[in-house]
Amino acid sequence: MTDVSSYGITARLPRGWDARIAKRPDPAGDPAGPSTRAAPEEGISTRSAPAEGDPPGPLAGTEHPVAHLANFPLPPVRGDYGSGAVELMRADDIFVALVEFEPEAASTPLFSHRGIPRFGVNDFSPHTMQRTIAGMCGAQAFFNRNGRAFCLYVVLGSHALRAPLVAQVNALLAGLEIDPL
Amino acid sequence: MTAAIVALGVVVGLLGVLVVGLLRSHADVLRALHDLGIGEDDLAAAGTAEGRRTAGRRTTRTTGEIRMVPGVAAPGASSSLGRLVDVSGVDPHGGAVHIGLEGSRGLTLLAFLSSGCGSCLDFWRAFATDEVEQVPGRDTRVVVVTRGPEEESPSEVAALASDRVTTVMSSAAWDDYDVPVSPYFLLVDGSRGVVGEGAGGSWAQVVDLLRKAAADAGLALDDDRPRFTRRDLLVGRDRELRADRELAAAGIEPGSPELYAPLHAAPGDGADGEDGAR
Numbered sequence: 001m002t003d004v005s006s007y008g009i010t011a012r013l014p015r016g017w018d019a020r021i022a023k024r025p026d027p028a029g030d031p032a033g034p035s036t037r038a039a040p041e042e043g044i045s046t047r048s049a050p051a052e053g054d055p056p057g058p059l060a061g062t063e064h065p066v067a068h069l070a071n072f073p074l075p076p077v078r079g080d081y082g083s084g085a086v087e088l089m090r091a092d093d094i095f096v097a098l099v100e101f102e103p104e105a106a107s108t109p110l111f112s113h114r115g116i117p118r119f120g121v122n123d124f125s126p127h128t129m130q131r132t133i134a135g136m137c138g139a140q141a142f143f144n145r146n147g148r149a150f151c152l153y154v155v156l157g158s159h160a161l162r163a164p165l166v167a168q169v170n171a172l173l174a175g176l177e178i179d180p181l
Numbered sequence: 182m183t184a185a186i187v188a189l190g191v192v193v194g195l196l197g198v199l200v201v202g203l204l205r206s207h208a209d210v211l212r213a214l215h216d217l218g219i220g221e222d223d224l225a226a227a228g229t230a231e232g233r234r235t236a237g238r239r240t241t242r243t244t245g246e247i248r249m250v251p252g253v254a255a256p257g258a259s260s261s262l263g264r265l266v267d268v269s270g271v272d273p274h275g276g277a278v279h280i281g282l283e284g285s286r287g288l289t290l291l292a293f294l295s296s297g298c299g300s301c302l303d304f305w306r307a308f309a310t311d312e313v314e315q316v317p318g319r320d321t322r323v324v325v326v327t328r329g330p331e332e333e334s335p336s337e338v339a340a341l342a343s344d345r346v347t348t349v350m351s352s353a354a355w356d357d358y359d360v361p362v363s364p365y366f367l368l369v370d371g372s373r374g375v376v377g378e379g380a381g382g383s384w385a386q387v388v389d390l391l392r393k394a395a396a397d398a399g400l401a402l403d404d405d406r407p408r409f410t411r412r413d414l415l416v417g418r419d420r421e422l423r424a425d426r427e428l429a430a431a432g433i434e435p436g437s438p439e440l441y442a443p444l445h446a447a448p449g450d451g452a453d454g455e456d457g458a459r
Contacts, residue, residue, distance in 0.1 A: 002267060006277035016267075016284035016371065022276030073285055073322050076347045 001175070007065035008148075009098065012175030014168075018074040024063045064100035069172060081130050086155045089136065093157035094165055096172060098150055103181060105149035113143040116178070117152060118170045121163050124156060137162060146180040261358045261367055265374035270329060270351025273339035278349040280324055285371035287320030288400065290391065292346075293355060294325055295363040296337040300382065304364050307384035309343035315384070317392045318400075328352045368394050376400065 002013045006021035013019055066080050072093045078084045082095050089095060105111050119139050128138040137159035141152045152173075156165045268280040268291065282289055292308070294301040307313060308325065316323055325342065327333045329352035342348040354360075358367055358375070366387055368377035377394025381387040433439050 002269065002279060004269065004277050004279040006271070006275070013279060013281065016281040017279070018281045018285075019279040020272075020276060022272060022274065071281075073281075073287060073289070073320075074347075075322075077344050 007100075008179035008181065009065060009067050009100075010177040010179075011067060011069055011172070013069065014071070014172070017069060017071050017172075019067070019069050020074060020078075021065060021067045023065055024080075064102065066100065067096075067098040069096040069098075070094060071168070079130075081153050082155060083130055086129075086133065086136070089133075089155065089157040091135070091158040091161060092165065094168055094172075095155040096169065097153040098176070099153065101149040101151065103147055103149065106144035106147055108149075111142045111144045111149040113141065115143060115145055116173050116176050117141040117143050118173055119154060119166055121166050124154075124159065124162050124166065126159055129155065135159060145178040148178060148181060150178070261360075261375045261378050263374040264358060265369065265371075266354075266357040268324065268326060268349055268351055268354045268357075270326075270349040270354065272348060273335045273342055273350060275335070278347065278351075280347065280349060282369050282371060287322065287371070288318050288376075288395070289369045289371075290316055290321060290323045291354070291358070291367040291369060292323060292325045293358075293360045293363050293365040293367070294327055294341075296327065296333055296341055298363045301364045303383050304387075305341040305343075308346045310345075312384055313343075313345050315388050317388065317395055322347070324349060326351055326354045328355055366391070368398075370398070370400065373398070 001015075002017075004011050004013055004019040004021065007023065009021055011019055011021075068074055068078060068082065068085070070085065070093070072089060072095075075084055075088065080099050081097050086095050101111070119141070123139040123141075124137040125139070126132060126135075126137045128140055129136065130138075136155060136157055138153065138155045140154075143150055143152065154169055156162045156169075158165070265283055267282050268278075270278055272278050280289070292304060294304055308323065313323055323346040325346055325348040327338050327348070327350050329350050332352055333350060335350065338348065338350060360367075362380070365380050366378065367375050368391055370376050376398035377391065379387075379390055379394075381390055428434075
């Protein structure tokens with residue numbers, strides 16, 4: 001197990017997992033400013049929270065920290081919700097995106113769940129994908145932790161074989177820590 | 182007249198003796214320098230740890246009896262073959278990066294580069310262009326590893342880094358793999374560790390060396406297989422990517438009004454596409 005930490009987010013990674021924790025580019029264009037390697041079609045955008053139940057879309061970006069965790073090699077360019085990466089997934093692959101929103105959102109009903117959630121096999125659906133890919137499925141949850149608001153988005157490489165993958169996801173989430181700002 | 186010719190012959194003879202003496206003296210000096218291990222190109226000057234660290238700029242180094250020509254890295258004191266350690270560090274903007282190598286699928290090319298190394302420039306340039314796609318193997322990914330922010334300038338690395346490859350700043354990775362100098366390359370297999378290592382003067386040269394290293398290690402680079410999988414066929418990924426590329430090349434981005442224009446509108450026919458189709 002390896003701990004990866006940045007911007008107050010710490011993930012305990014199993015062997016062979018990839019991780020990136022970064023921010024979007026500085027809107028002022030400062031090359032040395034905070035950055036995440038975002039897909040070009042996903043511009044810097046809204047600070048407002050998405051509607052519950054909506055699949056993550058291209059306009060659901062954030063300039064707050066974004067963590068990507070995956071048990072496969074992450075490509076250098078990805079959207080906040082994994083576009084560019086999930087298309088490369090195989091049946092036993094897992095992609096986890098932890099996208100932070102503005103702290104004020106933590107007190108809104110959408111983010112009212114306290115603490116890092118866990119998923120059951122029935123939480124995953126092929127329709128909870130930014131772009132539907134045959135055989136794959138996703139799940140999304142909103143929560144707050146230590147005054148910070150997050151969207152947790154998970155994609156599994158196989159809906160039919162999701163049970164063992166969900167167990168791995170929950171084990172990963174158990175090692176996730178979020179510090180106060 | 183005779184006296185002049187004799188005098189000229191004497192002068193020429195004296196000059197000949199002088200030249201021979203100078204040549205012998207020069208040969209003695211060179212021999213003495215050689216015995217001291219000092220070459221004309223200062224080959225013996227860069228053997229220290231600091232020399233290794235800055236060898237990208239210095240480009241010369243001695244390893245025992247091996248003398249390297251400028252621009253080509255010497256082999257490390259201990260080989261990294263078989264070594265398998267994940268790479269952890271930060272990106273040039275301060276975010277966390279962890280490259281999981283243990284058990285990962287496919288091959289990973291770790292390119293150890295420096296922002297101040299002149300011989301690294303060709304690699305920084307190649308990684309920002311389609312040339313990076315020449316890396317052998319469909320699933321081979323390229324990861325640039327520089328020293329950490331305590332030894333490298335993040336802003337300089339950010340200016341050189343390309344979005345086509347992952348860039349991580351990690352001094353620990355250099356130490357874990359005993360990287361002797363930059364540029365230096367390690368080809369890592371997720372189950373076998375480092376299967377090839379070395380350096381080259383250009384990206385094309387390194388690509389060639391990588392193919393040989395992979396072949397020597399018995400790794401199938403499957404370049405001859407179709408560039409799509411069964412899943413690609415089922416989900417139409419290849420077609421979708423091609424369509425996206427062609428639309429982008431035509432200046433049509435997501436949300437562009439052209440995407441919502443009526444399909445059969447005749448020129449000058451207004452917005453009523455159905456009428457135009459008749």
